[in-house]
Amino acid sequence: MTDTVKSTVNIGELKLDHWQQGEFYEGRDVSFGALLGLKDLGISYNEVPPGKSGCPFHNHHVEEELFFIASGEGEYRIGEARIPVKKGDVLGAPAGGPETAHQLINTGTAPLLYLAISTKAKTEIVEYPDSGKFxxxxxxxxxxxxxxxxxxxxxxxxxxxxxxxxx
Known part of the structure; x- marks a missing residue:
């Protein structure tokens, strides 16, 4: 192991990047899979303020994602469904077409804190059904x-x- 690869990471000790895009998208997050020596698995810790989302509605054609809600509450858009989520919920976002498009939105009054874990494909296509982009x-x-x-x-x-x- 090198000095930059660790066997454990404490999220509270990582430096979060704060960003904002327009009025609806904002977060504080950090990716740390590489710190653990992971090459084919992406992991990030995310904090999303009330009324905001950390990403546009999107679907992956190759990569799969899993979200673990650590704190707060929100709404999970997946396909045409809107599902309330809270602390302890685990959400899956399989690869596929627009029927697997997904987005987490903080509908609560406190920050929505979650882990995002994903496979990392060498080649990927992502669609954004709300805006018609890819x-x-x-x-x-x-x-x-x-x-x-x-x-x-x-x-x-x-x-x-x-x-x-x-x-």
């Missing part, structure tokens, strides 16, 4: 800047031969 990305272990990442919409699709020499 994300195509590749992940390369150990190098966050390597790989490919593109967010777009289907209406910008090109013909396979578009721009090719002699086509």
């Amino acid at each position: 994300l195509a990305k590749t992940n390369r272990a150990g190098d966050a800047k390597a790989g490919f990442r593109f967010i777009g919409r289907d209406n910008t699709a090109l013909d396979y031969w578009d721009g090719e020499r002699g086509a």
Whole structure:
């Protein structure tokens, strides 16, 4: 083991990053799977203020996610359902199409605290049904800047031969 890889992590000792996007999205979070030496499993600790969400409604085509509610209460959007959640609940988000799209929203009066655990695919497609976007990305272990990442919409699709020499 190197100095940066640990066998245990105390969430209370990790530095959380605070971010905000518009009026609805805000959180404090930290990813720490790599600190535990995990290469194919992503883990993050998340704190979402009342009335906010930590991410847009989305579905993964390859990766699976699991959420453990540590404190607070909220609403879990999954597919067309809206399910109340509270401390102790464990939520699954399997890979699939829009029927597996998911989002946690804090509907309580205190911060919503949860762990998010996910598989980490080398290649992934993510759809955002509310906005009609998609994300195509590749992940390369150990190098966050390597790989490919593109967010777009289907209406910008090109013909396979578009721009090719002699086509």
